[in-house]
Amino acid sequence: xxxxxxxxxxxxxxxxxxxxxxxxxxxxxxxxxxxxxxxxxxxxxxxxxxxxxxxxxxxxxxxxxxxxxxxxxxxxxxxxxxxxxxxxxxxxxxxxxxxxxxxxxxxxxxxxxxxxxxxxxxxxxxxxxxxxxxxxxxxxxxxxxxxxxxxxxxxxxxxxxxxxxxxxxxxxxxxxxxxxxxxxxxxxxxxxxxxxxxxxxxxxxxxxxxxxxxxxxxxxxxxxxxxxxxxxxxxxxxxxxxxxxxx
Ligand code: ADP
Ligand code: MG
Numbered sequence: 685x686x687x688x689x690x691x692x693x694x695x696x697x698x699x700x701x702x703x704x705x706x707x708x709x710x711x712x713x714x715x716x717x718x719x720x721x722x723x724x725x726x727x728x729x730x731x732x733x734x735x736x737x738x739x740x741x742x743x744x745x746x747x748x749x750x751x752x753x754x755x756x757x758x759x760x761x762x763x764x765x766x767x768x769x770x771x772x773x774x775x776x777x778x779x780x781x782x783x784x785x786x787x788x789x790x791x792x793x794x795x796x797x798x799x800x801x802x803x804x805x806x807x808x809x810x811x812x813x814x815x816x817x818x819x820x821x822x823x824x825x826x827x828x829x830x831x832x833x834x835x836x837x838x839x840x841x842x843x844x845x846x847x848x849x850x851x852x853x854x855x856x857x858x859x860x861x862x863x864x865x866x867x868x869x870x871x872x873x874x875x876x877x878x879x880x881x882x883x884x885x886x887x888x889x890x891x892x893x894x895x896x897x898x899x900x901x902x903x904x905x906x907x908x909x910x911x912x913x914x915x916x917x918x919x920x921x922x923x924x925x926x927x928x929x930x931x
Contacts, residue, residue: 702860703727703752703861705751705752705917706725706729709723709758710758710916715793721747722751723796724761725744725761725916727911727918732893733893734883734887734907735896735910737749737910738878738904738911738912739912743914743916746897747916749895754773754778754781754786754916755782760843766861768781768785780855783808785861786862787861788865789847789896791865791866791870794850795838795853796838797837798837801830804853805834805852824856827886828852833845833849842875844875850878851883851886855890858927862894863896864895866897868880868903870896871904876903884906908924908925909924
């Protein structure tokens with residue numbers, strides 16, 4: 685764990701804040717039965733950081749990720765991604781912003797079964813009417829060991845392989861941030877380590893910011909920072925890595 689002085693130095697050498705939340709709240713229901721799923725979360729994440737969000741079941745992790753990803757609307761507070769305030773966007777703009785600037789990786793992979801591996805990977809880019817960056821895609825698929833599988837259908841792949849396709853898809857649009865909710869939740873421990881290693885390696889390679897939820901403490905230790913959520917509040921933010929200092 686770093687001292688607060690070291691943390692200041694650490695933060696000082698970062699290039700830019702890519703994500704900021706300000707006093708973010710999400711309440712469900714009405715008094716006296718109101719559920720404070722998120723209860724005043726303010727955090728800042730810098731470009732290229734790999735952050736693990738940890739906490740027990742029901743602590744508010746998925747709610748936080750859904751707010752950051754613009755999949756749900758906060759009761760109060762702000763989400764700012766790459767300088768853009770999500771609360772100022774209507775549904776259409778938010779949908780486009782999400783597709784271009786946010787990469788999602790879910791526990792259930794969420795691949796489209798009728799599209800092959802390559803079509804799944806380029807889907808966010810083609811939905812945007814853009815041409816895929818072929819050189820970049822080659823790099824991604826080769827790093828993830830998918831070059832030989834591009835024409836296969838998702839159902840013919842193992843869970844670990846499907847998640848690698850989902851990671852490639854998340855990277856494909858070069859998003860501002862990748863959000864992953866329990867990406868290894870359905871994988872055995874060996875495959876989890878492999879997939880996590882790949883997320884970390886690709887995020888380093890492309891200086892890609894990743895915010896990942898996990899309840900697996902071992903996996904959380906691979907991140908640059910862990911943020912612990914309890915009862916909808918941040919209880920601890922712990923830096924594990926000084927990797928960015930050398931930049
Ligand atoms: P985690 O991902 O850490 O397990 P969640 O963010 O899913 O936790 O949930 C946080 C709290 O908010 C829990 O108490 C959960 O029951 C509640 N919650 C989440 N979504 C809803 C909803 N749509 N309606 C009511 N309560 C919800
Ligand atoms: Mg959850």
